[in-house]
Amino acid sequence: MNQREVGTRQESRAAEYLESLGYHILVRNFRCRFGEIDLIAKQDDTYIFIEVKYRTGRTAGDPTSAVDGKKQKKISKTADYYRMLHQIPMDVPCRFDVVAETPEEIRVYANAFYYQGSGW
Known part of the structure; x- marks a missing residue:
């Protein structure tokens, strides 16, 4: 199984879990020239832009450490x-x-x- 297939499977797993918590998934893999957002959801009146990070185990490091300042700016601009x-x-x-x-x-x-964007 290649990286893209693993990513797709983990995003689906995350979407199912989030739906069980009351998130309404609007979009998967939103892409534009600024970047990509894995999942976009809505809960009540709040839009939620979600980055999914997967690691094969604890020795592979904390998944959240991959969402650094540069990645946050890219996600914000895409949002x-x-x-x-x-x-x-x-x-x-x-x-x-x-x-x-x-x-x-x-x-x-x-x-x-x-939010790390400019606020169009």
């Missing part, structure tokens, strides 16, 4: 584009979550980082 494309006003609440997966567990970090 800005999504909001503009779908005419979602800037005053509509949004947040950025990270789902950290290992074969043993799934952890959700709500508000894992703050």
